[in-house]
Amino acid sequence: xxxxxxxxxxxxxxxxxxxxxxxxxxxxxxxxxxxxxxxxxxxxxxxxxxxxxxxxxxxxxxxxxxxxxxxxxxxxxxxxxxxxxxxxxxxxxxxxxxxxxxxxxxxxxxxxxxxxxxxxxxxxxxxxxxxxxxxxxxxxxxxxxx
Numbered sequence: 001x002x003x004x005x006x007x008x009x010x011x012x013x014x015x016x017x018x019x020x021x022x023x024x025x026x027x028x029x030x031x032x033x034x035x036x037x038x039x040x041x042x043x044x045x046x047x048x049x050x051x052x053x054x055x056x057x058x059x060x061x062x063x064x065x066x067x068x069x070x071x072x073x074x075x076x077x078x079x080x081x082x083x084x085x086x087x088x089x090x091x092x093x094x095x096x097x098x099x100x101x102x103x104x105x106x107x108x109x110x111x112x113x114x115x116x117x118x119x120x121x122x123x124x125x126x127x128x129x130x131x132x133x134x135x136x137x138x139x140x141x142x143x144x145x146x
Contacts (some may be wrong), residue, residue, distance in 0.1 A: 006076065006083045010049040011040025012057045012091035013072060013132050014065065022136055024116050024129065025093065027061045028107040031144065036109070036119040039063070041087050052088050061108055062100030065093040072132045075124040088125075090132050 014025045029035040041056040043049060050067055057063040068090040076085045096110075111119070113133050120126045 006085045008049075009040050009084050009086040010043055010044055010052040010056070011038050011086055011088050012053050012063075012067060012134065013038050013088050013129060014057060014061065014063050014091045014093045015136060016093045017136070022133055023110050023112055025061060025063060025096070025108060025110050026116060026119060030102070030105050031036070033107060035121070036116075038125070040088070043118075049063065049087055050089065053087075053091070057091055058097075059101045060106060062097035062103060063091070064095040064097070065091045065094050067091045072135075073124075073128040075122060075128065079080075088128055 016023050016025070021108075024038075027039060029037055039053075039056045039060040041052065041060070043052040044055075046075045047055070050069065051072075053067055054064075057065070071087045071089050073085050074085060076083060078084070113129065116129055117126050120129065
């Protein structure tokens with residue numbers, strides 16, 4: 001069966017900076033707890049991609065923060081008979097909540113870039129994560145020199 005039109009989604013690659021090093025946060029998929037992902041989801045009518053990304057970060061991972069207005073990139077995946085196109089935005093985490101809407105449905109892990117790369121199955125998402133961390137490290141090093 002052919003895929004229908006692509007469904008747009010938005011999400012975040014959350015990051016935490018501490019003492020010049022960066023970590024990220026991943027969540028388990030609801031349908032397969034051994035499959036690790038970044039928060040993402042549908043863009044509700046009347047909401048922007050950024051609003052949807054912030055909402056998904058809160059609902060799925062209990063994260064609040066500042067979302068950069070420029071996306072880090074896009075990836076696509078097929079689920080059942082639909083194709084999804086996801087735009088991912090960098091999100092600087094400012095708060096990790098102890099309680100959030102999907103807490104009982106997902107696991108959440110704060111991890112290093114190296115660990116995240118081992119947990120991510122999709123090479124496009126690994127590349128987006130790597131691109132983000134290279135960008136963040138460049139910005140951090142530049143700020144330290146100035």
